Amino acid sequence: MDLDELWRRTVENLVREGLIRSDSVRRAFLKYPRYLFVEERYKKYAHLDEPLPIPAGQTVSAPHMVAIMLELADLMPGMKVLEIGTGSGWNAALMAELVKTDVYTIERILELVEFARRNLQRAGVKNVHVISGDGSKGLPPTAPYDRIIVTAGAPRVPEPLVEQLKPDGKLIIPVGSYHLWQNLLEVTKKKDGSVKVKNHGGVAFVPLIGEFGWKE
Numbered sequence: 001m002d003l004d005e006l007w008r009r010t011v012e013n014l015v016r017e018g019l020i021r022s023d024s025v026r027r028a029f030l031k032y033p034r035y036l037f038v039e040e041r042y043k044k045y046a047h048l049d050e051p052l053p054i055p056a057g058q059t060v061s062a063p064h065m066v067a068i069m070l071e072l073a074d075l076m077p078g079m080k081v082l083e084i085g086t087g088s089g090w091n092a093a094l095m096a097e098l099v100k101t102d103v104y105t106i107e108r109i110l111e112l113v114e115f116a117r118r119n120l121q122r123a124g125v126k127n128v129h130v131i132s133g134d135g136s137k138g139l140p141p142t143a144p145y146d147r148i149i150v151t152a153g154a155p156r157v158p159e160p161l162v163e164q165l166k167p168d169g170k171l172i173i174p175v176g177s178y179h180l181w182q183n184l185l186e187v188t189k190k191k192d193g194s195v196k197v198k199n200h201g202g203v204a205f206v207p208l209i210g211e212f213g214w215k216e
Contacts, residue, residue, distance in 0.1 A: 001037050003033065003043060003044070003046070003047070004033070005048040006046075006047035006161065007030075007033040007034070007035065007046065007047050008030065009047070009049045010048075010063055011026060011029045011030055011063075011077075013049070014049075014063060014064060014067050015028070015162065017064070019064050019068060019071070019153070020067045020071070021071050024069060024075075024098055025067060025070050025071060025094075025098070027097070028070075028094045028097040028098055029063070029067070029094065031094040031097055031136045032090065032094055032123055032125070033046065033111045034046040034047070034052075034060065034063060034090055034099060035047070036090075036119060036122065036123045037060060037088040037089055037091075037093070037116075037119045037123070037168075038052055038054065038060060038088060039053075039054070043208065049062050049063050049064050050062045051065075053211075054087060054088045054107045054112065054115065055081030055111050055112060055115050056111045056112055057166065058087055058109065058112060058206055059087075059206060060087055060088040060090055061087075061091070061151065061205075065203065066090070066091055066094065068184070069086055069149060069172050069184070069198070070091075070095070070098070070162035072170075072172050072184075072186055072200065073147050073149055073172050074085065074170070074172060075095060075098040075099050075147060076098075076099065077098075077099060077100040077101070078099065078100070078101055079099045079101070079146035079147055080099075080101070080102075080104075080138075080142070080144075080145050080146050080147075080166075081095050081099055081103045081104070081145060081146065081147045081149065082103075082104045082105070082106070082138065082139055082142070082145045082147070082148045082164070083095065083103065083104070083105035083106070083147070083148075083149045083150075083151065084105075084106055084117045084135035084136070084138075084144075084148065084149070084151065084152065084161070084208065085105075085106070085107065085135055085150060085151035085152040085206075085208065086105040086106065086107035086112060086130050087107070087112060087151060088112075088115065088116060088119055089105075089115070089117070089119040089120045089123075089128065089130070090119070091149070091151060092105040092111075092116070092120070092125075092128045092130070093119075093120060093123055093125045093128065095149065096125055096127045096128050096132065099148055100127075101127060102127050102128075102129060103127060103128045103129070104129050104139055105128060105129070105130055105131065106128060106131045106132075106133050106134075106135035106138075106139055106144055107131070107132060107133075107135070108132070108133065108134055108135060108209060108210065110132060112143060113130055113131075113132045116130050117130050122202065134209055134210040134211055135150070135152075135208070135210060135213075136154070136160070136161075136209075136210030136211055136212035136213040137158075137160050137210065137212060138160045138161050138163075138164040139164070140157070140160075140164065143163075143164035144165060144166040145164055145166060145169060146165075146166055146169050146170075146178070147169060147171075147172070148161050148164065148165060148169070148170075148171045148172070148173075149169050149171075149172050150171070150172065150173035150208060151172075152174070152205050152206050152207060152208035152209075152213070153174040153175065153176060153177070153178070153179075153182040153203075153204075153205040153206065153207050153208055154173060154174065154175050154182075154207075154208040154212075154213050154214070155175070155176075155178070155213065155214055156175060156211075157171070157173060157175060157185065157187055157195075157197075158190060158208075158212035158213065159212065160212060161173070161212075162189060162195060164186065165188070165189040166189070167189060167191040167193075168188070168189065168190075169188070169189050169190065170186060170187065170188050170189075171186075171187040171188075172184070172185070172186055172187075173185050173187065173191075174203050174205045178214050179205045179206070179207055180204070181202050181203070181204055182202070182203055182204065182205060183199050183200070183201065183202060183203070184199070184200040184201060184202075184203045185197055185198070185199055185200070186200060188194040
């Protein structure tokens with residue numbers, strides 16, 4: 001069975017399980033399979049619903065986790081999106097397909113900045129800007145954002161990320177322990193600047209390192 005067929009079955013399973021709920025997320029998953037964003041030796045495992053290694057000792061998330069976060073984010077065409085933690089570039093590609101406009105993504109590990117850029121170029125993704133830097137500070141020059149998605153676990157919700165949200169904007173972020181369990185939080189910024197937080201349960205992500213994350 002070829003990689004495309006294996007991936008198609010994975011997407012179908014996620015739909016059956018109710019993890020992919022929207023047709024837009026399903027189409028994005030089919031357009032940009034995870035095997036386009038891993039090293040050659042891991043392509044044959046890309047359809048498995050589990051994290052996979054990427055360079056610099058990091059991982060690309062399991063398909064079900066990416067689906068959950070994208071559905072929570074409720075991305076629509078025209079939204080301005082910031083991702084914290086580029087990793088392989090896969091999630092950024094999916095988001096770019098959903099919003100149909102520029103996506104900004106920050107990665108602190110230079111090896112992954114280059115890895116993601118190569119992956120995105122090979123996949124034909126032209127509307128993702130990969131920036132090297134401390135994602136816990138956000139990206140003020142292009143703020144405010146409709147959505148901010150964090151793909152690493154933070155000790156608390158970083159204040160700069162909330163500040164850089166538009167009114168009614170959402171921040172999706174894992175918050176909790178270093179390298180253990182976190183809770184996936186949906187943080188909605190109200191028009192008066194206050195926030196509403198909804199907890200979507202336990203997850204496990206690599207740590208968010210930075211000034212407003214965990215210290216190295």
